[in-house]
Amino acid sequence: MANTKELSVEDKLRALYDLQLIDSRIDEIRNVRGELPLEVEDLEDEVEGLSKRLDKLKADLESIEDQIKEKNNAIDEHKAGIKKYTEQQKNVRNNREFNSLTKEVEYQELEIQLAQKHIKEMKASIEHKKETITQSEQKLEDKRTHLQHKKSELDAIMSETEKEEQFLLEKSAEYQAQIEERLLAAYNRIRTSVRNGLAIVSIERGASAGSFFTIPPQTQMEIASRKKIITDEHSGRILVDSALADEEREKMEQLFAKL
Template identity: 45%
Template sequence: QAQIATYKQQLDNVRNNREFDLLSKEIEYQTLEIQLSEKRINQYAREIDNKNADIAAAEETLNDRNHILADKRRQLEEIVSETKKDEERLRLQAKELEPQIDARTLTAFKRIRKNARNGLGVVYIQRNACGGCFNRIPPQKQMEIKMHKKIIVCEYCGRIMIDPDLAGVTEGEA
């Protein structure tokens, strides 16, 4: 705006047409610059409003999800407290059975369980695949597992595989 005012002042003191044309073009250029800047300011203001609306929506979603998370945590705590007694009973039962298993097999089982993602060391066959990594098992291996002659380990994930009948699971449940 200040430049336009100085150019208009200089327009009064022109000596020839070239100077007049030059100054009038400069005034026109500066006015276009002002219009462009105002357009950008309006555009950025709209973008700021859009971003603020997005932030508000995201915060609302976050609040909703935090409430859902709190409910889920409360439900999980209830479930854990309900199953705590059964879990302790099963741990004691496992401690009682440990001396009956040879040391080498027991250490291998504990190592497998520690390395497994979901803590399962022994899995049963589900739909012709390993219950841990879900890789297909050849039919010959499946027959060996069903015969219960030796301990068969999954060649992909390293978990001990057993027959679903031995696990007490029917094919429909698996």
């Protein structure tokens, strides 16, 4: 940090203004992307959620089909039981044995009726599940297509801007390293508190850029002297004179032109 202490106030202002121009350029690049990265992330989450729901629906369908097989097997067993008890009735020795076997036959018939009722209900459930699965598959396909489109859109923008953004991020880090921590902390605090991310602005026609509040002539002279860091009492932004701003903008435009 020894080098930063040797900087004059003017050098600090120039470094800050250069940093602002670089960071604003990064902001522009990210604004071009807009909400695309978030949209892609949300769509990926949606696709994953729909895919899991579809898997569960298909697993439920298989489970119901297995239950129907079990019920059909049980019906076959009950029919075999009826046949067995009916045959046994031919060889009974008294009414008590006959009545006991008759009750067994009736029980088996009731079990068959109950199983058939359950099968009917499960078949209706299968039809509903199949319809839901078809709708879910269509919705998932639509979302995947939409996601692919958005990803392609984002990839195209990223391929155009990624190299420039990386270069600018490195330059931003270089300029930040030149600025003392206290001043850099103030810059970052102001940048995050204002809507357009401008923490340091120039005087334009007697007012701070982007503001309608006039700067008193005495303050304008102090700003132009570049002897101390002065902030706008209304917005809290750090102020520089327009001549310094013009010089630094021209310097940065030459840097950006190399990209």
